[in-house]
Every structure is written in structure tokens, then in C-alpha cells.
Amino acid sequence: MKIAFKLAYRNLIGAGLRTWLNVIVLSFSFVVIIWLKGLMVGWDHQAKNDMSQWQIGQGQYWHNSYEPYDPFALNDSHAPIPDMFEEQIKAGEMVPMLYAQGSIYPEGRMKSIKISGIPADQTLLKIPSASLDTVVEAIPAIVGASMAHSSHLEKGSRFVMRWRDSKGTFDAAEVEIVDVFSTTVAQIDMGQVWIPLDVMQQKLLMPGEASVFSFGEISEKPAQLENFKLKSFSELTAEVDEMIKMKSSGQSVFYIILILLAMLAIFDTQVLSIFRRQKEIGTYVALGYTRREVVGLFTIEGAMHAVLAAVVAAIYGVPFFIWQAKSGFTLPMDTSEFGMTIAPTMYPVYSMGLIVSTVLIVFLTTLVVSYWPSRRIAKMNPTEALRGKIQ
Amino acid sequence: MGNNHFTALKDVNLTFGKGEFAGLVGPSGSGKTTLLNIIGSLDTPSEGTAVVLGQSISKLNPRQAAKLRKENLGFIFQSYNLLAVHTVFENVEFPLLLLKYSASERKKMVMDALEWVGLTDKVKSKPPQLSGGECQRVAIARAMVKKPTLVLADEPTANLDAANSHKILQTMEKLNNELKTSFVFATHDEKVIKYLKRKIFLLDGKVDHEEWANNKN
Numbered sequence: 001m002k003i004a005f006k007l008a009y010r011n012l013i014g015a016g017l018r019t020w021l022n023v024i025v026l027s028f029s030f031v032v033i034i035w036l037k038g039l040m041v042g043w044d045h046q047a048k049n050d051m052s053q054w055q056i057g058q059g060q061y062w063h064n065s066y067e068p069y070d071p072f073a074l075n076d077s078h079a080p081i082p083d084m085f086e087e088q089i090k091a092g093e094m095v096p097m098l099y100a101q102g103s104i105y106p107e108g109r110m111k112s113i114k115i116s117g118i119p120a121d122q123t124l125l126k127i128p129s130a131s132l133d134t135v136v137e138a139i140p141a142i143v144g145a146s147m148a149h150s151s152h153l154e155k156g157s158r159f160v161m162r163w164r165d166s167k168g169t170f171d172a173a174e175v176e177i178v179d180v181f182s183t184t185v186a187q188i189d190m191g192q193v194w195i196p197l198d199v200m201q202q203k204l205l206m207p208g209e210a211s212v213f214s215f216g217e218i219s220e221k222p223a224q225l226e227n228f229k230l231k232s233f234s235e236l237t238a239e240v241d242e243m244i245k246m247k248s249s250g251q252s253v254f255y256i257i258l259i260l261l262a263m264l265a266i267f268d269t270q271v272l273s274i275f276r277r278q279k280e281i282g283t284y285v286a287l288g289y290t291r292r293e294v295v296g297l298f299t300i301e302g303a304m305h306a307v308l309a310a311v312v313a314a315i316y317g318v319p320f321f322i323w324q325a326k327s328g329f330t331l332p333m334d335t336s337e338f339g340m341t342i343a344p345t346m347y348p349v350y351s352m353g354l355i356v357s358t359v360l361i362v363f364l365t366t367l368v369v370s371y372w373p374s375r376r377i378a379k380m381n382p383t384e385a386l387r388g389k390i391q
Numbered sequence: 392m393g394n395n396h397f398t399a400l401k402d403v404n405l406t407f408g409k410g411e412f413a414g415l416v417g418p419s420g421s422g423k424t425t426l427l428n429i430i431g432s433l434d435t436p437s438e439g440t441a442v443v444l445g446q447s448i449s450k451l452n453p454r455q456a457a458k459l460r461k462e463n464l465g466f467i468f469q470s471y472n473l474l475a476v477h478t479v480f481e482n483v484e485f486p487l488l489l490l491k492y493s494a495s496e497r498k499k500m501v502m503d504a505l506e507w508v509g510l511t512d513k514v515k516s517k518p519p520q521l522s523g524g525e526c527q528r529v530a531i532a533r534a535m536v537k538k539p540t541l542v543l544a545d546e547p548t549a550n551l552d553a554a555n556s557h558k559i560l561q562t563m564e565k566l567n568n569e570l571k572t573s574f575v576f577a578t579h580d581e582k583v584i585k586y587l588k589r590k591i592f593l594l595d596g597k598v599d600h601e602e603w604a605n606n607k608n
Contacts, residue, residue, distance in 0.1 A: 003488045014476020014517075283472040286433060287533075288461025288489045290453045383428045386468065 004293070008301035012308065019305070022269055026262040026309035026362065031317040033255050034358050038321065038348030039329060040248050046184070046343050047240045053126045054185040056236045057095070057214040059221065061085075061228040066099070066211050068187070074101045074114065075164065077211045079227035084220075085213060093218050095122040096210035098200050102163040104175070104193060106151050114192045115163055117200030124216050127188060131179035132196045138174035139199055144189025145182045153177050161193065165205040173203065184343040259362060262309075263369045270302050270373040281377055282386030291382070295374045302370020306363040324348050399425040400436070400596045407575060409540075412567045414576035416584055417593035423577035424545055426593070430575060431464055431543045432456040444540060461489050465534030465572075469546035471526040473518040473533075479505070480514040483532045490537060504536035508562055524555030528562065535566055541573045548580050560586045 012019045052058065066077035081089070081096055088094040098117035103110055118125075120132040127142070134140045138158055148154060155177055162172040175193065183189055201207050213228070215221075223230045274281070284294045328345040400422040407413060415423040428434035429441045432448050441448040444463050451459065465486075466472075473482050483504055487497045505511045508528035518526055527547060534542050544563070548556035564586055567574050576583055584590060590602040 003491075006488070007485075010477055010481060011474075279470070279472050280474060283466075283468075283474070285457070286431065286460060286466045286468075286472075287486055288457050290457040292453070293457070382433045383424075386433070386472065 004297045004300050005304075007297055008304050011301050012304055018269060019308070022262070022265045022305050023308045023312050025265050026305055026366070027313035027317070029255075029258040029262045030309055030313035030358065030362060031320065032258055033362070034313075034317065034350065034355055035321065035324065035348060036251055036254070037248075037354050037358065038324075038350040039346055040244055040251070041351065041354060042325075042347045042349040043247075043342065044240060044244050045349050046346060047244075048237045050184045050343065051187075051237060051240065052233070054183050055125065055188050055214065056231075056233065057124055057216045058218075059215055059233045060231045060236060061213040061215070061225070062231050063211045064227055064229060071101050071112070071114070074099050074211075078166075078206050078209045080208050081210050081213075082225050082228065084222075084225075088215065088218055089119075089213075092123055092216075094213050094215040095119065095124045096197065097212045097214070098197055098204070098206060098209060099211040100163055100200070100204055102161055102193075104151070104159050104161045106153055106157065106159040111151055112191070113161075115161070115200065116188075116192050116194045117197035118194055119197045125214060126183070127194065128179055128181050129194070129196075132194070134178045136176045136178060138176040139195050139203075140178040141175045142179040142181060142194045143177060144192065145180055146186065146189045147192060148177070148180045150190075153180070155180055163204060165203065167205055171203065259365055262362075263365060266302055266305050266366060267369050267373060269305075270298065270370055273298065273301075274373055274376055278380070278385045278388045281380060282382050282384075282388075285382040286386060291378045291380065295371070295377045298374040298377060299367065299371040302374070303363065303367040305370075306359075306366035309362070310359055321348070321350055325350070398596055400429075403439075403593075403596075403598055405591065405598065407541075407573060409573055410567065410571040411573045411575070411589055412564065412587060413574070413589035413591060414578050414583060414587040415593055416578060416587075416590050417599075418579055420595075421593040422596040423579075423593055425596075427543050427545055427575065427577045430541075431466060432459050461486070462537075463540045465537070465539040465542040467527070467530050467534050467542060467544035467547045469549045471518070471523075471530045471550075473526055473529055475518050477517070478514065479510060479516050479518075479521070479529050482518070482529055483536050486533060486537045500536055501532075504532040507535065507566060508532045522555075523550050524552075524558060527551060527555070527559050531559065531562060531566075535570070535572065538570055539572060541575065544574060544576045544578075546578055546580070547576065548578070548583055553582060556580070556582045 063077040063079055065073050067073045078098060085094055085096070089096060095118065100115045101112070102115040103112050105111075118127060118129045118132070120129050122129050129142070131142050132140050139161070143151075143153055153159070157177045158174055160172050161175040162170060164170050175195070197210075201209060221230055281294055284297065285291060289297070325348055328347040330345045331342075403426065415426055417423050425434065429436055429448060430443055432443065432451060435449050443459065446455070446459055448456070474485065477485070480501055483501045484497050487500055492500065502511060505514065508531050510525060510528055510532065513521065513525065518529070521529065527550075542563075548559060551559065560583060563574055566572055576587065578584065588604040592599040592601065
């Protein structure tokens with residue numbers, strides 16, 4: 001076996017440009033696949049990290065009726081803040097939020113929104129709620145950059161906001177945007193207006209009530225309270241996993257095309273080799289190889305493309321990966337209205353498992369593609385091969 | 392296709408002794424190469440038996456046949472059949488790699504073999520950089536490096552000019568004398584025939600007659 005590796009290496013290096021062309025194509029597959037997969041992992045990390053920092057902390061408690069994708073359920077999703085949460089809220093380990101359906105009338109147009117109330121003094125989440133502690137004539141409000149963009153709002157914009165209180169009475173008041181924040185978490189940006197929690201509780205006649213609680217590192221987390229249920233971090237980020245899984249499946253087609261291109265080059269080389277190197281094959285047999293051993297030699301030779309490609313990929317790929325991990329990849333389009341947690345610049349994350357699995361997949365595919373045409377050697381007549389007469 | 396059947400050899404009954412310098416002589420299609428391939432266990436007779444170094448060729452499985460070739464036989468081909476991407480040293484080293492000699496042993500044996508054929512200054516050259524005569528000398532070194540019991544040479548001078556042919560044949564004759572290696576040639580080249588100690592004339596797949604250099608019939 002050692003001899004076969006030695007010979008295969010010599011043959012490959014001796015083949016010169018043909019080998020290096022195959023190796024470069026294959027190494028390109030390695031680098032692109034690892035980079036794209038790294039980007040997906042990076043996106044996963046970034047999305048979860050941003051969701052944690054901006055929206056969900058380490059987990060949430062949801063009102064039993066709360067369903068984020070059902071706006072009609074919003075008005076029933078509120079209940080008094082449980083006593084056991086009071087201490088954690090005071091300690092800054094938990095943030096109560098109150099949600100209600102409403103509408104705004106910027107520039108005379110009506111727009112349905114979700115009114116979100118958040119304590120101005122919270123520091124657990126990155127939402128710049130401190131801005132809500134501004135004294136203005138209207139209700140102070142903050143919105144995300146996407147919301148501001150789609151509704152033509154900016155800092156200082158004033159408009160009427162309408163809601164229905166807990167008694168079912170419609171009410172309205174003027175709102176002033178005191179800050180516009182930029183976030184990658186669409187769920188706290190798109191179609192939402194954030195106002196101070198106490199103001200919202202007062203206006204909606206829901207004193208001391210909340211819909212959702214985000215918490216940080218807390219020790220006691222009962223799964224179910226009277227009106228609220230626990231949503232763990234993994235439950236809340238399952239959507240991100242699903243979305244990335246779906247994107248990854250789509251990317252798999254791209255990986256397959258890339259690998260197919262590289263494999264086509266290797267398959268072609270193998271088929272050509274077997275026809276062009278008949279005399280060499282006959283010589284190996286004459287010198288003491290069995291035909292099966294020659295099949296093995298050609299298979300190793302083909303598969304060694306993957307080994308050389310891995311080395312070449314490492315030479316230019318590692319600096320590229322490091323540069324990308326530091327500088328990130330900026331999407332050439334506006335991501336703010338994608339409706340999902342995606343940063344304009346994504347930073348790939350490479351794990352050992354990712355690299356090893358990619359190398360293994362490419363190596364095994366190369367091995368199969370190298371073996372497939374080489375099987376023909378086992379049926380060759382060595383005397384005819386020696387004369388190069390096999391068609 | 393179909394039922395086409397060609398008899399390359401018929402009623403051939405020959406025995407070769409140790410240290411012979413013999414040749415199968417005849418025109419194209421007389422069966423010389425077929426007989427050489429059978430002796431070399433690259434082919435098997437459809438009828439009859441061929442016993443090489445005590446082993447019946449027909450009864451050998453591919454692994455055993457490969458072992459016989461690897462350990463006891465050396466081949467020299469008309470078109471040299473050198474491995475083009477390997478250096479002279481690597482080409483000659485190849486049979487020793489298969490026999491699993493250590494690196495130091497291989498180096499010594501390869502250099503000895505190249506000295507026999509006068510090519511020690513070409514160790515790093517590759518076949519495309521060599522002349523036809525040099526290529527064939529490398530092929531001889533490759534065949535001889537493991538000091539085989541029998542060397543089979545198929546038209547070894549067919550691609551060489553007269554001067555190179557004589558040089559090659561003198562080398563082989565010297566090795567035959569010094570190492571007592573048996574040589575069996577397949578040839579129709581007069582230059583080769585002159586060197587043979589035993590000439591077996593084949594015609595249409597049959598042994599026509601034999602001649603011995605010392606008038607032994």
C-alpha cells in the first residue's frame with residue numbers, strides 16, 4: 001500500500017499541468033464549500049446572538065394566549081405581572097413587555113402596527129429604551145430602521161397612534177419618534193412602535209400587566225405559571241435553525257454542482273489515463289503487479305487529487321478564511337427588509353467538524369470517481385495492454 | 392467476432408536450462424511473442440502446459456503469477472516501456488520497491504545496475520530526455536536489478552540503430568556470463584541472432600528447427 005501511495009504521488013506530480021488543473025478545480029470546491037458552510041454557521045451564531053441581545057435574552061415567558069404571528073390574539077395576551085418576577089425585574093434580570101394591536105397615521109396614511117411597551121430603564125436588551133425617558137409633548141416612541149424606512153419616519157416625526165384599550169374602547173394620541181435604532185432582528189423592528197411600558201399600561205388600561213418577559217441568567221424558571229408559560233432559548237431560536245437548514249439545503253445544490261465539476265475533471269483524467277497509459281498498465285503487470293493492484297494504484301492516484309487539493313486549498317484558503325472571519329462578508333443588497341435576522345455583514349465561523357466533514361465528503365467522492373473508471377483495468381489483457389492495442 | 396479462432400502456437404515442446412542465452416527467431420506472426428508471454432506468465436496456453444521455474448503457468452492464480460514475475464522474471468520490451476514521468480533511478484528502483492527492499496539496499500542495487508549498463512550519470516534524467524539506446528539500457532537495468540533467474544526480451548533492438556544494438560547485446564551477454572541469468576529473446580533481427588547461443592526458429596506457430604552456436608543441434 002505504501003508503495004502504491006509512493007508511485008501514485010510520483011505519477012501525479014509527473015503528470016504536471018494536468019494534475020495541477022484538477023487539483024486547483026478541486027481545491028476551489030473545498031474553499032467555496034467550507035466558506036459557504038462557515039457563512040451559514042456564522043449566520044446561525046450571529047442570528048442567535050443578536051436575538052439574544054435584542055429580543056429574547058436567555059429565554060422568555062409568554063402569556064398563554066400570546067402568538068407572535070396572530071395579531072388578533074395580541075389584545076388578549078396580557079395579564080398582571082406575577083409576584084415572583086418583581087424581584088428579578090427590579091434586579092434588571094427580567095424585562096416585561098406589553099403588546100397590543102394598533103394603527104398609526106404617518107403622513108395621513110394608515111398603517112397597522114404592533115404597539116410594544118418596554119420599561120425605559122431596562123438594560124437587559126439592546127433596544128435603546130433609555131431614549132423613551134425623554135420629555136416631549138407627545139408619547140415618546142422609538143422604532144427600528146426598517147420600520148422608519150417603510151413608514152417614512154425619522155427622529156422627530158409626529159403622528160397619531162390609535163389603539164383599543166382593555167375595555168374595548170378606541171383611543172388615540174400623538175406620538176413622537178425620539179430615536180431610530182438599527183438592528184438585525186426583524187421581529188423587534190418591522191411594523192413595531194416601542195413606547196414606555198408605564199405609558200402603555202396606563203393608556204390601554206392594563207396597569208401592572210405584561211404580555212411577554214425576556215430574562216437573562218436567572219436561577220428559578222418554572223415551566224408554567226398561572227398566565228404565563230416558559231419558552232426556552234432553543235424553542236425561541238428554532239425558527240433560525242429551520243431557516244438556516246432550509247438555506248443550507250438550497251446551497252447543497254450549489255455544492256453538488258461544484259463537486260460534480262471537479263469530479264468530472266477527475267473522471268475525465270482517469271478515463272484518459274487508462275487509455276493513454278495502457279503500456280504503463282501492462283508494464284506494471286509485467287513487473288509483478290496483479291491487475292487488481294493496478295486498479296488500486298490508479299484509484300489512489302485519482303483520490304490523491306483530493307489530498308493535493310486539500311493542501312493547495314489550505315495554502316490559499318486558510319488566509320482567505322481568516323480574512324473573512326475578521327472582515328466578514330457584506331451582502332451586496334439591503335437585508336433590512338428580508339424579514340429575518342440577518343446582518344448586512346456576516347462573519348463565517350469555521351469549526352473542525354465542518355472542515356473535516358467537507359474534506360471527507362470530497363475525498364470519498366473523489367475515491368469513488370477514481371475507482372469507477374479504473375475497474376476497467378481489471379478486465380484488461382496485459383499482453384495487449386503492453387502493446388497499447390486496447391481500444 | 393463470434394467463432395473466429397486463431398492458433399498462435401501448436402506442438403511446441405521446448406526446455407530452457409539455467410544460464411541460457413536463447414532466442415525465438417521468426418517472422419511476424421510466427422508466435423514468438425505469444426510464447427514469450429506464456430513463459431512470462433502474462434498469458435496462458437489454451438492447451439498443454441508451460442512450466443516455468445517449476446510452476447505450471449496454467450495453474451497459477453493472478454497473485455501467484457504476479458509473484459513469479461515479481462521475484463524471478465525480468466522483461467525487456469521493444470518500445471522500452473519505461474515509466475515516462477519517473478526518473479531513470481525510479482524506473483530501475485521500481486522492481487525493488489515491489490520486493491520491499493530497504494531504501495539503502497535499493498540505492499546500492501540501482502546504482503550497481505546502472506553501472507552495468509553505463510548510465511550512472513543519468514540517474515536524475517527522465518526517459519523523454521534519453522536516446523533510444525539509453526532508454527533500452529535503462530530497461531535492461533530495470534530487468535536485471537533484482538538479479539532475476541530469467542529475462543525475457545521481446546525485440547529489444549527493434550527501435551535501435553546498429554551501434555546501439557551491439558552495445559545493448561554486449562551488455563546482456565556480459566550479464567548472462569557474469570550473473571548466470573538466463574535470457575530468452577523474441578527477435579527477427581540479424582544483429583541479435585548473431586549473439587544468440589541457441590536459436591529456435593518458429594514458423595506459423597511451430598518450431599521449425601533449432602541451432603546452437605557451438606554447432607549443437
